[in-house]
Amino acid sequence: MAAAVKIQNITRKFGTLTAVRNVSLTIEKGTVHAIVGENGAGKSTLTNIISGMLPPTGGELIIRGKPVRFTSPKDAAEEGIGMVHQHFMLAGELRVAENIMLGYEECRLFSPLNRKAVNNRIRECAEKYSLALNPDARVSNLSVGEAQRVEIMKLLLRNASIMILDEPTAVLTPMESTKLFTTLRTLAENGHTVLFISHKLDEVLSFADTISVMRKGEIVCTMPAAGATKEQLAGRMVERGVLLSVDNPPATPGAERLRVSNLCLADTRGAQKLRNLSLSIKAGEIYGIAGVEGNGQSELLQALSGMLQGQKGIKGSIQLEGRSLLELSPRQITDCGVGAVPQNRHTEAVITSFSVTDNLIFGRHREPSLHRGAGFSHKALQQLESRLIPDYGVLCQNPAKQQLGALSGGNQQKVVVAREMTRPDLKLLILAQPTRGVDIGAIETIHRKIIEARSRGVAILLISAELEELITLSTRIGCIYNGAISHEFTAKECELKRLEGVAFQKEIGLYIT
Structure with a gap:
């Protein structure tokens, strides 16, 4: 040929x-x-x-x-x-x-x-x-x-x-x-x-x-x-051994951490994007959301992260441990113990012309542990770099000087994931497409870190287009369609159906199309 x-x-x-x-x-x-x-x-x-x-x-x-x-x-x-x-x-x-x-x-x-x-x-x-x-x-x-x-x-x-x-x-x-x-x-x-x-x-x-x-x-x-x-x-x-499926022991959920009740949102033209969407997440569990993109996932993420503060057309409630989040700004929500990996890192999570280190501390730059007097502590930043970069497998040469844009897309994603998953006093972790564009070794690392966070008692909302990822990690799965949760699989159902693999994916597909 x-x-x-x-x-x-x-x-x-x-x-x-x-x-x-x-x-x-x-x-x-x-x-x-x-x-x-x-x-x-x-x-x-x-x-x-x-x-x-x-x-x-x-x-x-x-x-x-x-x-x-x-x-x-x-x-x-x-x-x-x-x-x-x-x-x-x-x-x-x-x-x-x-x-x-x-x-x-x-x-x-x-x-x-x-x-x-x-x-x-x-x-x-x-x-x-x-x-x-x-x-x-x-x-x-x-x-x-x-x-x-x-x-x-x-x-x-x-x-x-x-x-x-x-x-x-x-x-x-x-x-x-x-x-x-x-x-x-x-x-x-x-x-x-x-x-x-x-x-x-x-x-x-x-x-x-x-x-x-x-x-x-x-x-x-x-x-x-x-x-x-x-x-x-x-x-x-990969030169090292890679586990193609991560070990996921049964979750032991605690008290309710997040409750979203009857959340409704209309755009400027009056079209409904969210329709009485309700869900709850407990400490120490992963709530997965399955759905075709464009069915309200982006709007839910915006509401949870404070991007819709004061916007007309939004109704319902979002409460973190009983405190309403709808009236809070993104910074105030972060201060409540919320970390988020957005679905589009380039527009919402990084500045590629800034250094890797700068991007590791975006949104965390007010943390007292990173400061010495009126400025940053050089030693604290070096310690953060030396801990997160090898732990999350970020491939870079000089994080303090190298621009994030010089890294591959997958390594940029690892920087965002490392930053958000290691926030101090983390209560709620919102993950939107956390392994999009990353390699098999990095997927293993990120999945393991997600389960570790769950085991520490963090409540996790996982939105992913990868049904295999949702089935592997989620304690419960909510199916989103046309701005609402059309069906929810319980923890017991997820545990039993996880073994069915493709058959479970097809069953989920019935509720999202």
């Missing part, structure tokens, strides 16, 4: 750091090729080189038998290469067709005068590849899965025959993930080459033709997906 992409001894350095070291790899035309590895293994750097985002420091890139040297993504696009990034590159206020035309206005097809022709092409392509899209829909109103379809459509209409996807299912439900890979398989059968990065070993084994494992900037092996196992891949990815 012909090679679509051939990489020969590619190296990429950032100062003294070698992110990719002498990598050689062949990706065959018309196949689905997966790259797996720990956070910081060099996966994104390698795909950014192929897509023209980064020039290599050394080595050669060969596309369809022709040596190339890209200076920009536009150069790569002219060779039929396109990339869907983990964080979508879409303008929310523009419509689907306008996003697809954006940046290619000089192309005759994408001329504003050809809007009808563009819409027709979108509909034809949508039907051929099962990418249901309305060209006139505003992107800000789309679901995450629909937004991803727009990104793929952009590549198809720009004649990209080599498609790179970075963590394509990180924000998708299991059903959306299956639909996506059905589309990718159809694309491969029609001659497209698909290269994707993923931390989800089950989907890699199910949908890829070939799998390459990266570790510390190098390709350590490439193997057919057929016949490979999760244990094999995990062992090649």
Whole structure:
């Protein structure tokens, strides 16, 4: 079979750091090729080189038998290469067709005068590849899965025959993930080459033709997906042993810690986002919320974290140990002993241009233990770094000087998780997609830390699109649909049904769709 992409001894350095070291790899035309590895293994750097985002420091890139040297993504696009990034590159206020035309206005097809022709092409392509899209829909109103379809459509209409996807299912439900890979398989059968990065070993084994494992900037092996196992891949990815399922002893809940009663919320247009939502969480238990994104999870998180303070259209009550939280600011709620890992770290939890250390203390910078006189205690900050960074497996060189943005997405997430889970006097921990975009080793660490927090008596609200994660960790599970808890599985039911695996996931699916 012909090679679509051939990489020969590619190296990429950032100062003294070698992110990719002498990598050689062949990706065959018309196949689905997966790259797996720990956070910081060099996966994104390698795909950014192929897509023209980064020039290599050394080595050669060969596309369809022709040596190339890209200076920009536009150069790569002219060779039929396109990339869907983990964080979508879409303008929310523009419509689907306008996003697809954006940046290619000089192309005759994408001329504003050809809007009808563009819409027709979108509909034809949508039907051929099962990418249901309305060209006139505003992107800000789309679901995450629909937004991803727009990104793929952009590549198809720009004649990209080599498609790179970075963590394509990180924000998708299991059903959306299956639909996506059905589309990718159809694309491969029609001659497209698909290269994707993923931390989800089950989907890699199910949908890829070939799998390459990266570790510390190098390709350590490439193997057919057929016949490979999760244990094999995990062992090649991580030098230490990895537990694929965390030990989760039965919980021993205490007194009620959080009570949400008949919570209602309407947006500025009067549409109901939350509808009499009620739940309670006890000390020492994990309450999991399962649901398709866009059914009220974001609004619930905003209400719990104080982002809706004073907003009209909100009714009901939220009480932490009998104290109302609805009237409190985010800082006041934090002072009550609430920690939160939000679903979008870039917009709500970090500043990537600040140092790793700065991000470790955001929201905690008033803690007396971190101060000496009027300023910060250098010794206390060093102690915090030396404790949290190795404990949570954050890969960085100099936390006090290195920008957070220089870390991989998974390592950025570990910084947020470490910061929030180690707050002093923690009573309630709110976790929204805590393992999104992190590798198998980090997932094990984060899951173990969540269970440790529960065992210390912390009440935990876990919102996750990963049903396997919810089933593994949760004491009870509430199913959210259309802004309300449509069904709740008791602690006893969760304990018994946990053994059923996929069957339990399907049962949960009945209440969230």
